[in-house]
Amino acid sequence: MSQFPEGVPRLESYSTIRAWRERLGRYRLRGSKCRVCGALWFPSRMGMVCPQCLQLDQEDYECARTGVVVVHELEVMGYPAMGYGELAPRHICMIRLDDGVHILSEVTDAREERVGPGTRVRMVFRKHKREETGNWMYGYKFVIEGQ
Amino acid sequence: MHNSTPGRRTVLLGSAVSPPERSVLGVGYREYLTRVTTEALLVSGLGLADVEIGAISYNERNVPEGALAPVVCDALGLVPRPFISISQACAGGGVCADIISAYIESGRYRIGIVLGLNKPDNFDFRDAMGPIGNWTDVDYMLGFTHENYGYLRSEAYKQQYGYDDRVAARWARQCHWYARRNPLALYSQGPLPTEEELLSSTPAGYRARTATGRNLASCLVLASEDVAEELGREPLFFTVGYAHRPCYIGNHYYYTGHPLYREADMSRQPALALAARDAFERARITVDDIDLAQVHDLSSYDGMMALEAMGVVAPGQGGRFVLEGQTAIDGACPTNTDGGAIAFGHSSAGGDFASKVHENFLQLTGRAGERQVPSARTAVAQAYGTHHSLDVVSVLRRQDT
Numbered sequence: 001m002s003q004f005p006e007g008v009p010r011l012e013s014y015s016t017i018r019a020w021r022e023r024l025g026r027y028r029l030r031g032s033k034c035r036v037c038g039a040l041w042f043p044s045r046m047g048m049v050c051p052q053c054l055q056l057d058q059e060d061y062e063c064a065r066t067g068v069v070v071v072h073e074l075e076v077m078g079y080p081a082m083g084y085g086e087l088a089p090r091h092i093c094m095i096r097l098d099d100g101v102h103i104l105s106e107v108t109d110a111r112e113e114r115v116g117p118g119t120r121v122r123m124v125f126r127k128h129k130r131e132e133t134g135n136w137m138y139g140y141k142f143v144i145e146g147q
Numbered sequence: 148m149h150n151s152t153p154g155r156r157t158v159l160l161g162s163a164v165s166p167p168e169r170s171v172l173g174v175g176y177r178e179y180l181t182r183v184t185t186e187a188l189l190v191s192g193l194g195l196a197d198v199e200i201g202a203i204s205y206n207e208r209n210v211p212e213g214a215l216a217p218v219v220c221d222a223l224g225l226v227p228r229p230f231i232s233i234s235q236a237c238a239g240g241g242v243c244a245d246i247i248s249a250y251i252e253s254g255r256y257r258i259g260i261v262l263g264l265n266k267p268d269n270f271d272f273r274d275a276m277g278p279i280g281n282w283t284d285v286d287y288m289l290g291f292t293h294e295n296y297g298y299l300r301s302e303a304y305k306q307q308y309g310y311d312d313r314v315a316a317r318w319a320r321q322c323h324w325y326a327r328r329n330p331l332a333l334y335s336q337g338p339l340p341t342e343e344e345l346l347s348s349t350p351a352g353y354r355a356r357t358a359t360g361r362n363l364a365s366c367l368v369l370a371s372e373d374v375a376e377e378l379g380r381e382p383l384f385f386t387v388g389y390a391h392r393p394c395y396i397g398n399h400y401y402y403t404g405h406p407l408y409r410e411a412d413m414s415r416q417p418a419l420a421l422a423a424r425d426a427f428e429r430a431r432i433t434v435d436d437i438d439l440a441q442v443h444d445l446s447s448y449d450g451m452m453a454l455e456a457m458g459v460v461a462p463g464q465g466g467r468f469v470l471e472g473q474t475a476i477d478g479a480c481p482t483n484t485d486g487g488a489i490a491f492g493h494s495s496a497g498g499d500f501a502s503k504v505h506e507n508f509l510q511l512t513g514r515a516g517e518r519q520v521p522s523a524r525t526a527v528a529q530a531y532g533t534h535h536s537l538d539v540v541s542v543l544r545r546q547d548t
Contacts, residue, residue: 022284039403043285043395051393051404070400071303071413073295078350081277081290092295094303094397094413102397104291104299117306128289139289 016133026139029123031101033061042101065123066145067097069107072116083129083137091115095142108141120145157248158375158382159543161191161368162505167333167492171362176210176266177222179364184223184260187366192378193258195224202231202247203262204239206279206496210264219262236279236532237443237493238389239263240500241539244367245387251371258374263365263497279533282395296396296534297357301448303413307463310448314466315356316345318447319489321474326486328517329506333361333492358445361492365501382546383511385504388425389539392418396534419456419529419538426527430542434458438523439481439510441503443530444488453529454482457540481520484510496532500539503528507543 024030024044031042037053046058071094080088091107093115107115108126121142128137163186165171171179180203188194203219212218216232231246233239240263247259278287281296305311323339326332345355375382393402402408407417427433440459444450451465459480460468468474474482485491485506494502507526509515525544531537 018284019288022288025285026289042397043282051402071299071306073298073302075295075298076348076350077294077298077353079294081287081292081295084290087290090290092291092299094299094400096400100401102400104286104295104396106290137288139285 016131016135019131019135019137023138026137027125029063029065029097029103029140031061031063032058035059040099040101042103063101063103064098067095067103067121067142069093069115069117069119069121070096070102072107072119074112074115083131093121093142095121106141107143109143109147114144155252155254155371155373156382157251157369157385158372159367159385159504159508160193160370160375160378160380160383161187161189162501162508163187163190163366164331164498164502164505165362165364167331167335168362170268171266172268176264176364177218179266179362180219180262180264180366181222183364184262184366187260187368191368191370192380193368193370197258198223198225198228198260199256200229200231200247200250200259201225201262202233202243202259203264204233204235204243204497204500205264206236207234210266215264234496235537237495237499238530238532238537238539239496240365240367240498240504241387241389241530241541242537244369244385244500244504244541245389245539247369248385248387251369254371258368258370261367261369261501263363263494263501265361265363265495265497267360267362267495281533286395293534297445297449299396300413300452300534301446304448304452307412307414308466310466312346312348312356314451314469315447316342318444318450318469318474319345319356321469322444322483322487322490324475325484325518326490329484329486329491329515332486332490333359334486334490356447356489358488358493359490361494361498363492363494363498363502365494365498365505367501367504383508384430384542384544384546386426386430386542387539388422388427388429388541389537390418390421390425392416392536392538394533394536399535414452415462416452416456416531416535416538418535419453419531419540420458422538422540423457423527423529426540426542430544432525432542432544436525436544437480437527439484439507439520439526441483441485441506441526441528442487443499443503444483445493447489449531450483450487453531454480456538457527457529476518476520484515484518484520500528500530500541503530504541504543511543511545
C-alpha cells in the first residue's frame with residue numbers, strides 16, 4: 001500500500017501496460033545475451049544494440065539467481081520511494097550475480113548486522129506495493145543464502 | 148569526441164542567477180526567466196535585440212508545457228528567433244551551452260543565451276524526481292529512486308578507498324564556509340554547522356552532508372570573441388565537453404562499451420574523465436592550469452570523485468585532499484567557492500551547470516568578494532545528470548598575457 005491513506009496519482013511514472021510488458025525482467029531476472037559476442041545484459045537489451053560489439057542480435061537470457069553483495073546501504077535518508085514507507089529501513093544493495101551481471105536490489109528478511117559486502121544472497125519473488133490502479137507490483141528481492 | 152575548433156572562439160560576456168529563495172510561489176516561470184535574462188544581458192552590455200539564438204535547460208516535469216522553447220522565446224519577446232529546449236537532467240545546461248557555442252564557432256550566429264529553470268513548486272517532487280534517469284522498469288518500479296543511486300555511489304567510494312564520514316563532514320563544512328561569504332547561496336547566513344551535526348548518523352546528518360534543493364533561474368550570455376572586442380571587454384574564453392555513461396547503475400560495473408569503462412565501478416567516473424579530457428584539449432589547458440573548480444556535490448563524495456576524474460588528484464586521493472584543506476581558498480584547488488550543492492543549493496536540471504559557470508564568471512572578473520581566489524585565470528565547472536549518465540565539464544579562462 002501507499003504510505004498515504006488516499007490515492008496518489010502518478011501520471012508519468014506508472015503504467016499498467018508498461019508494467020505488464022516488462023514483467024519478466026522483474027519476475028525472472030530476464031536479461032539478454034548477445035548472440036555475436038556473448039555479452040550478458042541486465043536489463044534486457046532485446047531490440048537494442050549490444051554496446052560491446054554494436055550488433056543487433058540479442059536473445060533472452062535468465063540471469064543467475066545467486067550472487068554476492070558488493071555495496072550495501074541501509075536506507076535511512078527519511079524519504080523512501082512512494083509505496084515503500086512502511087518497509088523502511090530497507091537493505092539496498094548492489095549485487096554481483098554469479099554470472100557477473102550486476103543488479104540493484106533489496107535484501108529482505110535480514111537483520112542489519114547480517115548484510116554487507118561479501119554476503120551471499122539468492123533471489124526470491126516477492127510482492128512489492130499496490131499501485132494506484134489497484135494492481136500489486138511483484139518482483140525480485142534477495143535473501144541471505146541458506147536462510 | 149569533438150574535433151578541435153579552429154577560428155572563432157566562444158566567450159562568456161555575462162551571467163546571472165536568481166537570488167536564494169526557497170519558495171517563489173508568487174512568480175510564474177516565464178517572469179522568473181525574464182528577470183534573470185535581463186539581468187545577465189545588462190551585465191554583458193547587450194540587450195534583447197542583440198540576441199540571435201537561445202536555449203533552455205529544464206526538467207520536463209517542471210512545467211506542463213511539453214515544448215518549452217517556444218514559450219520562453221515568446222516570453223522574452225524573441226519570436227521568431229531560434230530557440231532550443233533540452234531536458235537532460237542536472238547537466239542539461241552544459242549541453243545547451245555546447246550547442247550555442249557550436250553555433251557561434253560555426254559562424255552562423257554571434258550572440259546566444261543559455262537559460263536554466265528549476266522551479267519545484269510546479270510539480271509533485273516525490274513522483275517526478277524519484278525515477279529521473281533510472282531504468283524505471285527494474286528499479287523505480289521496485290522502489291529504487293535516483294537518491295538510492297547516489298547513496299550507493301557514496302558507499303562504494305568510501306568502501307573502495309577506506310574513508311568514513313569525517314571526509315564528507317570536512318567537505319560540507321568547507322562548502323558552508325564559502326556559502327557564508329556568498330550572498331547568492333541558500334545558506335549565506337547563520338553559524339557554520341558543527342562537526343557533531345555534520346557527522347551525525349541520523350537522516351538530518353546525512354542531509355547536512357548532501358545537497359539541498361532550491362529554486363533557480365539562470366542565464367549565460369555567450370558570444371563570439373569579436374563581440375567582446377567591439378564592446379571593449381576582456382574576453383573570457385568558454386569551452387564545454389560532455390560524455391555519457393549507461394543509465395542502469397548495474398551497468399556502471401565493467402561496462403564493455405568503452406575501454407575506459409571496463410575497469411570502472413560506481414566509485415570512478417569515466418564519463419566525467421572523458422568530458423574533462425575533451426574540454427581541456429579544446430580549451431588548450433592542462434589540469435595544472437586550473438586555479439579553481441566548481442563540482443557537482445550532490446553528496447560530498449561526488450565532489451571528491453569529480454576532482455579525481457578531472458585529474459586534479461589521483462583516484463582515491465580526493466578524501467585526503469579535502470582533509471589536508473586543499474579545497475579551501477588558500478589550498479591547491481579552491482573548490483565549490485559558491486558553496487556547492489550542499490550550501491549554495493542544488494538547482495537540478497535548470498541550474499546546476501549554469502550556477503557553477505556563474506561563480507567562475509564572478510571569480511575571473513574579480514567580483515567574488517570575500518571568497519575571491521587571488522589571481523584566478525582558469526576555472527572549471529562540472530555537473531552530472533542522472534547519476535553520471537551524463538557528465539559535463541566546462542572551462543572558463545582569461546586571455547593569455
